[in-house]
Amino acid sequence: MECRLCLGSAPAESSVSIFQRPGPHPERLEQRIRTCCQIQVQRGDGLPETVCLSCKTNLESLISFRKACFRSNETSQLRLGGYLKIKTKEVLLEDVLWDDQPSLPTIHRKYRKICPKPFPSESELVLHDREKPFRCDICLKSFFRKSHLESHKKLHTGIKPYKCDTCLKSFIRKNKLVIHLRSHTGEKPFKCEICLKSFSQKSNLESHKKSHTGIKSHKCEICLKSFSRKSTLECHEKLHTGIKPHMCEICLKSFSHRSSLWSHKKLHSGIKPHKCEVCLKSFTQKCSLELHEKTHTGIKLHKCDTCLKSFSHKNGLVLHLRTHTGEKPYVCEICLKSFSQKSSLGLHKKTHTGIKLHKCDICLNSFINKHGLVLHLRSHTGEKP
Template sequence: MECRLCLRSAPAESSVSIFGDPHPERLEQRIRTCCQIYVKRDDGLPNTVCLSCITNLESLISFRKACLRSNETSQVRLDDCLNIKTEEVLLEELIWDDEPSLPTIQQKNCEISTKLVLHTGEKPFKCDICLKSYTRKSSLKSHEKLHTGIKPYKCDTCLKSFIHKYELLLHLRSHTGEKPYQCEICLKSFAQKSSLLSHEKLHFGIKPHKCETCSKSFSRKYSLDLHKKLHTGIKPHKCETCLKSFIHKYELVLHLRSHTGEKPYHCEICLKSFAQKSNLRLHQKTHTGIQPYKCDICLKPFYRKYDLVLHLRSHTGDKPYKCEICLKSFTRKCSLMLHKQTHSGIKPHKCDICLKSFYHKSTLVKHEKFHTGVTPNP
């Protein structure tokens, strides 16, 4: 087994295939990013890399990222220093024989004070409605627009309105498909820079935001804030049709499609429609035939890592979800939630023809076929 990068021979257990599972393109892309070497399958050259070179690749990527972050931090500090120097020069220019009016001096001093406030953490500008504080007056004015409900920036494509212009610019990328920010490690692209920065933390395992209740960590503060709502037990978003409640608004939006039948995401190849974008992406993989996640025990391949994790439980017998009432265990959380309905006695799915109720929607669908004359599948 000869290494593609250093040409040293190594035993099979000390070598990694460039095109192997579970990430068939990840190692290839890292070699391309770090070494500017374009590796192709079946090009006649060695297709394995030794563990020593993989370690060097990881170190090179880590070092490059550290350099980029340091350069960005230094540039921000330099810009801050230049801005402060500029303010100092402007202040000196105010010293004339004829002293300028007081408002002009106050305006300049206010701008310099804003620079200093950024370093002290002081937030002197407070919203009179919700009492939220800000370091800049401009940030306060931008926040106050939320209370007015006025959204002056409208999308010409879908007519959705926004409070701020930058929100409209970000939204337009959802129509154009533009993703200008690309990860240098796996080449994945993003529409927002903040999404790219959060994604890059996944490569290095950085999860600085930790839940104080269950100690679970997240790479983004936004994800932590969403997670904390699970511990409160409050579900403010309620479906007016079946009265089912949800913690997050996006969960309610997705649920409503089960009543309306709306499926806004369409496959461009077979025109099949889906209610969720994630289901469309999963379906599109079936056209490529690529199943990168493979079971080490029975070699069965899967499109998603999540499906592989669930499949492995069939080999290990692991059932992590347990009913607190009858102690029955399940491999999937959704199976546990369906099971709990049998203890509550609530049958939310009702037949419109004979008014018979059922615990599960799948049972209702099977029942309705008896009224239509269609023989249900065994």
């Protein structure tokens, strides 16, 4: 019998068929030859279909050596994962191992990242990628480790042992408290390498980086507007439902998102912590200050194609274009009068309520909006418009 690998001759009793199954196991010798030697082996290809015992032994040694190399490579990457800048790829060894040999432990993807602790033991590395043996009795959520399950169960107890000394807000986990404290200290340790913008949480930084790629894979099915983040799309979709569950307790104005309500409540507080360093004008929100600061630079990147008028903000250009198109998308539900700006509609609606909150300190005459009061005061001061 001629050996397929070394072309040597051997008696039939000391030769092994390439396509014969090794005992009760389903794998053939041909699969191991393809994987380890990168040789294409097919039945009926006209080449020898047996190997000698010497080549079979060498093939087993090659498999053992390959297995040891993979194990050492995994160990090195886990120990030095924080210092290496290489792309790891999951390697499946089922094709190169004998069925009667123990396979390598499945290493959970968590340990491919930087591990601040000492190198974990083998028992810690044997984490099932598909199997999560520890299950919560309340919500049936599964976990890889028992410690993760115990940490999860605290959510159902409602006990929050970690308390903020500044605002007395409580948290279930210590890491949540650490993140919350940054809102008081202003600490933002995670910085974008492109625009140098800082964030208090790493997850926020990762989401922000997607905005620099220009890829907007999440599209709204109603208006076809695209977004780089799925969370932004979910917030946007609430605008189409018309549902505004978050209501201001002071003016009863409703909002689709809770964050919009929080921003709105700052207007009632009268606190304006964000001050412009040029004109010292103050603003309630930081984003309003950033928009205002662009007016001092003199840069107007947004230009009207019709009259070539330029604007420092994109929103200013959008409002200006309506003067050419005649578009008035904001309609009063009572008298059906239309307006080009939402703020103009808001001022108009006050005329239907009859409420006059702006009062003149001199003659006690009241007005619906602040602009009417300003015009009235000129009659007392003699100022010409």
